[in-house]
Amino acid sequence: MPNATYIALIPLLPLAAFILLGIFGRKHFKNSAGIIGTFLLLVSTALALYTAYGYFFDYGKVNGVYQKLIPLQYNWLQFSPGLSIDIGILLDPISVMMLVVVTFISLMVHIYSLAYMKGEERFPTYYAFLGLFTFSMLGLVVSSNIFQMYIFWELVGVSSFLLIGYYYDRPSAVAACKKAFIVTRFADLGFLIGILVLSFYSGTLDFNTLIQRLTSPESSELKTAVAASFLGVSALTWGVVLVFIGGAGKSAMLPLHIWLPDAMEGPTPVSALIHAATMVVAGVFLVARLFPVFSMSAPALEIVSYVGISSALFAAIIACTQTDIKRVLAYSTMSQIGFMMFALGVSGSGGENGLGFTASMFHLFTHAMFKALLFLGAGAVIHFIHSNEMKDMGGLRKYMPITHITFLIACLAIAGVPPFAGFFSKEEILLAAYQHNSFIYWIALITSGLTAFYMFRLYFNIFWNKEHEPQGEHHHGEGGFAMMMPLLLLAVGAAAAGFIPFGHFVSSDGAALESEFHFQFSIAPVALGLMGIFTAMWLYKTKNNKPDKIAVSLNGFYKAAYHKFYFDELYQLITKKIIFNLIGRPAAWIDKNVVDGFVNATGSTTQTISEKIKGFQSGKVQQYAIYFLAGVIALAVLFIYVWK
Amino acid sequence: MMEPGLYHLLFISGALFFIGVFGFFTRRNLVTMLMSIELILNSVNLNFIAFNKYLWPDKMDGLFFAIFIIAIAAAEAAVAIAIIINLYRSHGSIDVESAEELKN
Amino acid sequence: MNLTLLILLPLLTAITILLLRNTAQVKWVALTGSTLQLILAFYLLFVFNNERSAGNTAQMLFELQYNWFPAWHISFHLGVDGISIAMILLTAFVVVAGILVSWNITKMTKEYYFLLILLSMGAYGFFVSLDLFILFFFLEIAVIPKYLLIGIWGSGKKEYAANKLALMLMGGSALVLVGLLGLYFSTPERSFDLLALAHFNIPIETQMICFPLLFVGFGVFGGLFPFHTWVPDGHSSAPTAGSMFLAGISMKLGAYGCLRVATYIMPEGAKEYANFIIILSTIAILYGAFATMMQKDLKYINAYSSVSHCGFVFLGIGMLTKTAMTGAVLQMVSHGLMTALFFAVIGMIYERSHTRQVNEMGGLLKVMPFIVSVLFIVGLCSLGLPGLSGFVAEMTIFVGSWQNADTFHRVATIIACMSIVVTAVYILRAIGQTAMGPLKAGFENLTDATWNEKLAAILLVAGILAIGLAPSWLNNLISPATDIITQKIFPMAIGVK
């Protein structure tokens, strides 16, 4: 068993950075905030690597199977006997892998930001938020308890919110951060209810116990969960599907993806960290974490795969039409996560069947490298150009050679060109799909072609196409060592990560999975990828009007894709028209007029009656006497005749 | 000549009572209203006497009561007249309708 | 520990304030008194935990009984369990913070602090009473100070709001009174004693009548839908500390009454009417949230959101499981701290910008980072962010609610859960419009919080974090007490399922 203390330090150091910089940063660490944050994270990363080393090569493996270790667990909140939120650390291959990914990418982003964010007024705050995010993400990946994951899930959401809204004085950033938070929050609702369902049937919130109870065929919990049904669907399926909704929201799966492109309003390094490499894959991670339970429900897995594949295709199409480079990357992220998702969907549990699982995780890993690289590269470009639009770019390869090369590596990686990282992981995914569901396989194949196309469209538009016209000061394009170093490191990762024998470490059941390399199988995807690349080259390498022509010839479809298939408008309609006007406004109206009106009416009725009856007090003493006598007679009659 | 029975007396007293009440309700002159009250009180006196004589001849309570009522009526009338005089001073009239300022 | 101290200390403070002439002295006396009370509350928590860990398992600790009106069997009976201590702590926090934020009151300062302290005395007394008569006594003591606070120091349609509040609360207490009398006469020995009543099995027919009376009566105080309409107007017209007290403490009196008096004494009634409670509270939760969405005044936003949040309290009670009830109490504490803080922040903003309309503000983060950071924290707490108290409470309620396995409860829980999204919408809308975006013209020279405001905010934030980060101390404090209540409802049930 590893020493829990230093593992706990991995997430706690970034938290310390958050607290330190958040409270005292503005006054005391105005300039040193970046260094402090980066240093703390560096320690954290080192510890994560050490942990990974220890886990994978030392104590993690028992009898050839990677164990699920819980070196630390603390009872945080006891709901009822058996049902408690325990904050703990769960070490298994995927969480350890994620620890490494998160700390590493985060470190890169920290370093990168030292230069990128230099001179910002809220520099300490920025690092504080980065620290918060890293802490939350690390907490999420090591969660030992489903509720713990939910907790960090929410924290991740809020740090994302804070970072997207970093430029708080821009209305678009404000709108974007709100949108991101609310949309993911909506999805979290599903997650929450899913947790409630699963915890109710399993009687626990602990991941290990939950998985064990809901997967071992003879357990009574599983039987009840399968037997209980609502609307004809078993409770188990409901539970996992609801949990998946949460995952889909965070991972920007269709139709909950609308927040992701807008989230690009945040600083670019943030996009690299949160909206490319780490947070958005939380959904995938969640499904992977609960994969044994998912695999008990075939309909749930189907939903996962179809949502994944449709998001992948859909996002790829949109990415082909966007002109904001960060948005292109955002859609590409969505598309790639779609890959990971459907890979899980087509996977089985255990042994050879678990290929999809391994592939998905592998892709998650490689994607983190090259997508972070892409974003950081794009950041460098934006830093130079001060614009996100393709039309302001072109011919930048001369001005920023390093950025150019690293960007190219990343593009090749994502396009699935061997021997870059993306090639290996994507191959595995396609293979898994091919083995399980040919329909999905074909779509995936097309999508990977599209991926190559839009990535190189981006690449050519930035670095080739028209010549850059330097204005004034723009002599050297590169952003200094702090920006270069992460690019280079990540480029190494993107180039080489594919050679890691991933299946040995990460598999659906902990035992090593030997992935074979099928040469014949790779022909089709690689060919399609190259085709995409060359099409992009033909269209975009030099400035010409072919793209416009194609756009015109596709007319309606192009327009629809350009407008992201009108999802935003649809959501606008739902929120503004339906929620606000048809629910919110009536609720407020009812409160003001009906409920409140009732109270006021009671008051005014009393007043009115009081006004009406004043005639009785007429001031005429004889009338008083008449009422007196009438009272006497009435009482006499009442009590003698009526009320005996 | 027929000996008057209890019911005759009660009838008369009842009639007196209602005459008094009617007078009290309808007359505008304060003194007349006071007189109507006297009628009511006298009807009560009649009642007492009649009950005493016919029903409870051995208990003299009724008789005493009647005597006291007469005394009290006098006292009441004295104060009432004093008040009416004062009212006349301030309002210039002893019409009950002249004093209807306090109302509602 | 002698619990009368909890009542005597504010009383002495109030009397001292009345005798003072100098306003500075008044403030310091009020602050000292309330701080001492806070220390006392912590001491109480400490000795309570000590007693418990020493193995004292009595239901109520530090009981104290003095025959007050022997003819009516009314005794001055005090005692505390975990729930009361939680509420006392809450009150102590809010009172100190409330006094701190109203440091700059210039109009009739003496009277202001006098009323605040009096109000707090009512709350303390209410939470420690074990005799329904004195419970009712303290419940009503608090009505008039609220009325005066709103009416004299308030803003907007203050007179209307003050009247509405006083009358509706009086209506609530009228129902409570009738319910209490029903209980009183249903026992052979004619007792107002909470424990005696709880141990005596009230006849079912009485429960059927008295439960709704008491629940609705206390519910009016707690902002139960549809008797909540005093909440928005009252809160938004009150001065800052008044709003804090109203929402932070006063509404809790009602909820506490629903739990401690109605539900605990009349388990059969609770079972019978639980579904109504659930329906009403579910409506309140969602409807309150939607109504909040349409508000433009910050105080109205928080007031309506209080309706929604207090709906959770009632939902937790209506669900009748131990976990849900624990959640309800957690929510009371959490909402108390949170809403007090929210009002405090709104007050601070208003004092500077002289507006509470969200659309007239913008970009305040630039000029008042501290205040706006607190606004963020409280907003996030309101929308149930983990690490802050709101999350703990809501999740406990949800988990507890889900333990009821039938469709009705499930649907109610899901609807209630949906509010977390709506809450996010309105909170972000409010924060986005006020704190973020470009700084509106005319706000450039606004200043950040002063020491007293900072202190108040930090105090409440500390409370929120103490629950949010390490909820188990509070949970362990409360749940034995709620267990007793639920054991009475379902004597067989032990724990979950």
Place this chain on the structure above:
Amino acid sequence: MNELFILMKSELLVTGLLFLLLFIKIGKGIKNESLLLIIQSLLLVNFIIGFFFNKEGNLFDGMFNTNGLIALQKSILSLGVYLISLLFADWFKKSEHMAEFFMLMLSALLGMFFMISSGNLLIFFLSLEMATIPVAAMVNFDLDKKISSEAAMKMILSSAFSSGILLFGISLVYGVTGTISFAAMPAVLDGSPLMILAFVFLFTAFAFKLSIVPFHLWTADVYEGAPFATTSFLSVISKGSVAFIFMATLYKVFQPMQDVWYNMIMLLSIVTMITGNLFALRQQNIKRFLAFSSIAQVGFILVGMSSNSPAGTASVVYFILVYTFSNLAAFGVAAAIASQTGKEKIDDYKGLYQNNRFLSWVLALALFSLAGIPPTAGFFGKLFLITAGASKGNYMFITIAALNMIISLFYYLKVVRAVFMDKNDFPVEKITIQFSTKLALIICSTGIVLAGIFSWIYDYIQALS
């Protein structure tokens, strides 16, 4: 013979006072100020002596009874009179006929003492008249005011009419039962229709005195027209004494007919509370306002009375004690303001707090007590009344009573609002308060605050009843 002096000590004392005053008046040598001081001290003595030498017993063949409770009731009335003598010092000193006013008041008080002690319808009737007729003269004491004589006229005519009705009822009782002695009556009451008729007649006479709706119509007019001292005497002392004897009659004499009178009281109580409250809502004149509010209070007293139990007796007596403090405090403040500024309208009270803190707080305290807000004694008083009433198990009735507290709170708060919240460019100036007035207001406030919290006061009453 000795017993007579002991048992009738209060009556004799008051009679003695009366004569003393008469002689002083004839002597004519003393200034108003010193005379008032003498009277005040004598009334204080009277009040104090009320607590000593109390003995249970009856005189004149049961025509006159007394016991601890009755003595206490008399003490409460004496206290009220003493407070009135203190409160309205300002007005008394200005009055030309102060001695006469006190003579009238004391004779009315004497009548009330006899009334409370009466054991016989004849004594009851005589003392009732004795307690009424001087008051009519007192109402007319603002001789130069038109409304004062109008009020007096209404009072004397109405009460004469009600006496007529009462007497008619008594004659019927006598006719049916053959007795007018309270002690002998329960045995012979049969609940026959004629008896019920007689009872209704009797009942309405009480109802008239207590201003129970619909026999209340004279109340507001008379209260408004009368000088403050009279109004407060009417609303507190007069009402209290009638409530005492009414309760005693119902509980002791008409016990066999309790089913009938319970319903009657319940019905009238509801009507009274509602009507009183609804009328009070609209009032602007403070006296008229307090008149209707006191009508509503009577509705509450009836709630307690309906319980027909010692607890009911105790709670009614206690409530009247509390009510004495509260109402006198309210009237005292209103009189202080009126006597210096002539302002009697609630609107004139706007911004009163600016210059008159003491008066404002006393007024607020009094009104809260009337509204039944803790920690004032009014809260306890009302609660005990309601609790006593609830012992019959009639929850509809209790609920209506409780809900009526809301309306009453509304209008009491209206005054509070005017005093504390409303802005006024010309608020009431600083008012100089006579020392004795201030003393009385302090006594009242102390009573309002402490009479509830110090439970032994209630215990003492409970022990006696």
